[in-house]
Amino acid sequence: MKRTFQRPGMLTIEACFLALALLLAGGAIGGQAAPQSPPPTVPEAIRAFETVAMVLRHPRCLNCHPAGDVPRQTDARIPHFLGVQRGADDHGLATQRCSTCHSAENVGPVPGAPDWALAPRSMAWEGLDDHALAEALKDRAKNGDKSLAELDHHLAEDKLVGWGWAPGEQRQPVPIPRAEMVRAFRLWVAGGAVSPPPGKTSTFQDGAP
Amino acid sequence: MSLKLTVNGEAREVDADPGTPLLWVLREDLGLTGTKFGCGRAACGACTVHLDGQAIRSCAYPVRQAAGRQVTTIEGLAESKVGQAVEQAWIELDVVQCGYCQPGQCMAAAYLLGQQPNPDDQDIDIAMRGNLCRCGTYSRIRAAIHRAAEILRG
Numbered sequence: 001m002k003r004t005f006q007r008p009g010m011l012t013i014e015a016c017f018l019a020l021a022l023l024l025a026g027g028a029i030g031g032q033a034a035p036q037s038p039p040p041t042v043p044e045a046i047r048a049f050e051t052v053a054m055v056l057r058h059p060r061c062l063n064c065h066p067a068g069d070v071p072r073q074t075d076a077r078i079p080h081f082l083g084v085q086r087g088a089d090d091h092g093l094a095t096q097r098c099s100t101c102h103s104a105e106n107v108g109p110v111p112g113a114p115d116w117a118l119a120p121r122s123m124a125w126e127g128l129d130d131h132a133l134a135e136a137l138k139d140r141a142k143n144g145d146k147s148l149a150e151l152d153h154h155l156a157e158d159k160l161v162g163w164g165w166a167p168g169e170q171r172q173p174v175p176i177p178r179a180e181m182v183r184a185f186r187l188w189v190a191g192g193a194v195s196p197p198p199g200k201t202s203t204f205q206d207g208a209p
Numbered sequence: 210m211s212l213k214l215t216v217n218g219e220a221r222e223v224d225a226d227p228g229t230p231l232l233w234v235l236r237e238d239l240g241l242t243g244t245k246f247g248c249g250r251a252a253c254g255a256c257t258v259h260l261d262g263q264a265i266r267s268c269a270y271p272v273r274q275a276a277g278r279q280v281t282t283i284e285g286l287a288e289s290k291v292g293q294a295v296e297q298a299w300i301e302l303d304v305v306q307c308g309y310c311q312p313g314q315c316m317a318a319a320y321l322l323g324q325q326p327n328p329d330d331q332d333i334d335i336a337m338r339g340n341l342c343r344c345g346t347y348s349r350i351r352a353a354i355h356r357a358a359e360i361l362r363g
Binding site for chain 2: 081082083085093094095096097099100101102103104105107108109110112
């Protein structure tokens with residue numbers, strides 16, 4: 001696969017800045033000097049990313065990050081009933097909008113959150129191994145032109161992302177706390193946001209929490 | 210809690226729990242019983258109304274999300290040219306059998322025609338597949354939508 005080195009290089013610099021900022025922020029919040037802990041090693045960063053990858057592959061997240069144009073539903077990830085399609089703007093077809101049924105909040109059995117929609121095709125995580133997923137997350141051409149700091153904010157604060165932990169009745173939330181996922185993401189970034197080697201696909205079925 | 214919304218062009222104020230589905234506020238508080246309860250899980254389309262012009266399932270929308278917005282129900286459908294055409298076509302083709310789902314069908318059809326003035330069969334099937342009819346009037350619904358489009362073309 002053709003790769004360019006400019007963008008990953010920029011991201012590595014960006015990751016260092018973010019890591020520095022996080023260390024400084026940690027010190028400021030505690031009102032003390034930042035502890036002189038060494039940055040995470042590459043294996044530690046990769047393990048942290050595996051936690052992030054497990055969350056992103058959970059059905060609450062992956063069902064709306066499909067490889068094709070059909071959203072999925074349930075833990076079995078079956079195609080969305082009523083033949084629902086992506087549509088030109090990822091919010092459904094013109095006459096069958098996501099917001100026809102999904103409001104900005106859960107209502108009884110009907111799930112909802114602000115801006116309920118499919119993730120763009122560039123954010124299709126289905127079928128990606130950990131390596132490809134990490135590359136996709138870092139690639140500003142695929143991730144909605146987000147820096148790692150902006151991704152951090154998105155993962156930590158976005159209400160639609162947060163729905164994965166409050167999915168309403170009859171749906172299992174992501175099995176680890178959101179804060180734990182964010183901590184893992186920050187550890188990965190602090191360790192250089194290195195992509196894991198190809199071949200592994202981490203899921204909660206692997207024995208993680 | 211007091212909530213203000215505009216229903217069929219008229220400013221209305223209701224005293225309701227803001228989490229109450231819009232459907233129940235329309236039916237129980239405002240007496241607009243044309244909109245029907247079918248499944249309560251946005252799966253049948255009987256409760257379809259328009260919110261700021263878009264078809265939605267009123268059983269799945271809390272009333273707080275309709276506050277300050279325009280709601281159109283079957284009772285107000287004929288206030289628009291598209292709505293008039295839908296009603297005329299429905300009557301001409303005698304679409305209704307038991308009728309329970311038909312308010313939702315008409316609201317969905319009007320939204321479709323607002324988006325696609327000349328829909329083909331596939332467009333109609335896609336737009337209407339979320340509106341179920343246990344009497345099986347689908348072929349008459351499809352024909353009536355074609356007829357409404359014809360009426361609108363003049």
